[in-house]
Amino acid sequence: MSNDHLYDSAPWTPFYGVAKNAVTSADSVEETHFFSIPAMIVAASEKYKTQTAFTTCMPNGMNGHLTYAQVDEMSDAFAVYLRESLGLNAGDRVAVQMPNCLALPVAAFGILKAGCVLVNVNPLYTRREMAHQFNDSGATALVIVDMFADKLEDILANTSVKHVVLTSISQWFSPLIRGVLNLVLKYWNKAIPKHNLNAQKLDAAIEIGRKRKAEKRLDVAAYWQDIQREDTALLQYTGGTTGVSKGAELTHGNLLSNLEQVNSVAGGHIEAGTECILTALPIYHIFAFTVNLLAFYHKGAHNVLVPSPRPIQNCQRAFDNYPITWISGVNTLFNALLNEEWFTVYPPKTMKVALAGGTALHKSVAERWRTVVGTPIAEGYGLTESSPVICFNPIGHERADSIGIPAPSTEVRLVDDNGVTVGLGEPGEIIARGPQIMKGYWNRPEETAQTLKDGWLYTGDIGTMSEDGHFHIVDRKKDMILVSGFNVYPNEVEDAIARLTQVQESAVIGVPDDQTGEAVHAYVVLRESGLSAQDIIKHCKTELAAYKVPKKVVFREDLPKTPVGKVLRKDVRASVVKSETTAQQ
């Protein structure tokens, strides 16, 4: 029997009231409907002209900043450089590979203003991963930070990239500071390798664009005026569950819709033109890209960029020197902050709201945040494929262990393996439909067909819904372990193991087993010694049904993780399967 009505009646609707009641400023009626991201950027730049848009804050407090007008002017000039000097056309892909720094927004906005498609690249990628992503996206131009120039040099010849623009973390710092910082980075941190790349410097490129623009009296708006909301803005690469890195094609409409959705639920808490947001998450990741970079630019906020939030002391000067009102982060970031005396004894007084996403926010972390900082921490949920927000917790009415309610104009259902909706309280795969869902995977019709069915995005996450429409994540569908016909959710087992204080973290995976089909294996990282595999199994027996108890416990020094700190169970599984195959040979 279908339970469609359960979900399609949108039982969460009353909670939009909660979110909307928070809307106080007159600003909430402002026009948010733009046809393209450049239109939004130009409007915000015009409105907040003289205000500081971005500050890069180094661990020692060194900083550089750009105003809204500067970002607008420089990204215009960079757009001209891309179109006129490099001869790129609308729709051409341009990759950006750098940690958070002033060059990132200028390059990204310039690319979008040129009518090109932005490709965000993780700076920590290996040579092989870089080459794959450049070739898969067909990027012809690349803006890259000098710290990774040596990696690029090795692979450049084998990629589609023809033009390289080079920048640095210290870009647009004042000359003296820039010089000193470069010396420190080069000789103390040894972070800037030698290279022989034939590359244009970013400021030189912008200068060329600026001159061209003046000589030819070019109107940059002509590059992007005809962009429609259906046009692709961004190729955001994601491993997904299949492991092959593929580009989610996000349109201007997808990103702007998500921005509007964020705005309609959180906008009431954001005072236009006065907020200060700490961006410690990497902007090449979709969460910070949409929320920090786009949504808060639109709102005229001062964005404080931290190039590397690890170790967490790197954020201390940012908290010391700027009146941070918002922060976006993942569980590990909040966790790390809460372990610092300087943060817990003097939590930032200006802080208003913390936004959590990327991975499940632990209840203990959320509770401690509220006690220590005294302000809400709201968890949201989403995927790269959904620009990313699908669900959110109304600010001020957060529920523990819940990803909250669907964003406005988003339909969410829970379905079984046959795509039939499941009953109330039953676990099912979360599927979502709405204006923020991607067009598809770039050049991968088969993978797209598996993920997008009838407009519904199949998230691969198993969730449950409460009577009043709040959702709760149970686990990744792919990670589910089938033991003698019973479903075991690794999260549940990991949670049980985590209750042992000596345990730092664990990954629970299913391994093929002759008797039970699959067997539960736990890979555990201890934070202090004194715990045996038997102790863990014994503890699990008291907490879990017998079939969920790990059959084998293996201790590890560390576990593979994504850049935002999610434990990669698939990598653990791959390494285990690989080592067992070699053992058999």
Place this chain on the structure above:
Amino acid sequence: MLSPFEESLLSIMMVIIMFGMGASLTFKDFKLSMRHPQAIGVGFLSQYLLMPFIAFALARLLDLTIEQTVGLVLMGCMPGGTTSNIFAYFSKSLLSLSIMMTICSTLAGFILVPMWMAFYTQGIDDAFRIPPDQIARLLFLLLIPTLIGMWLRRKNANIGAIIELMGGLLGAVVIVFIVVTWVPRNWRLLAETSWQVYAAVILLGLFGFLFGYIFSRLLRLNPQKARTVSMETGIQNGPLAALIVIMTFTGETQQLILLIPVMYSLFIVLNSAWVTVIYRKITNREESARDQAKVEPS
């Protein structure tokens, strides 16, 4: 020893270094260090109870001459100096705590140094006292640049960072300079000095580090604070001791006693340098461990 010109040059450098140290600090850091006042109490005890006793015990065990005993006990009674702050900074210990301890121990030294000297060196008639203008000088050297550094950093984070880098760099240069030039300048003195004196001055610093750490840990200070106290305990104000000796004694006695502060000052820089490397590594390791650790239950 140093010429007057070199001495004033060193003073100016010290001012610049403390300027840089100040630029690495905020008032919050001081409030944090005062949040556990027992750390200062523990440091105080280890500096004024442990160190004089260690010095006295070493002098007895190594059978030092009367003059050397006086020198060593005086060394043990000394408060900390700016050198300890610089090493606290390099070893990523709590600089704010180190500075607070230096201030407290220097002020207290006014009363405690003559008292301990009278107690441990009974029978030697000369009265030991710290000249008040030296205390004022030290506090001035320490406090004013630190405060200006802090203020500048608050005004402009970029200038603050530059000053901090400069101070750190200069600190390293001074330390390397002392280590490299001291031996060739004083090889004759080094060659004539007995092994007992070597042992005494080296062990005084090392025992200071060791017992300062153990004592703090026993009194339940966290490891980073314990390392700060350890540094502060082991590193005594050598130049101040030398000055007191020069002002209190004359002639050959002066030269004999002076040997100890001079030798101590050399070896404490050498020993602090390697201890700093170790402490810094530990702090870095702790930082990354904290990064990973679970939130403590509220």
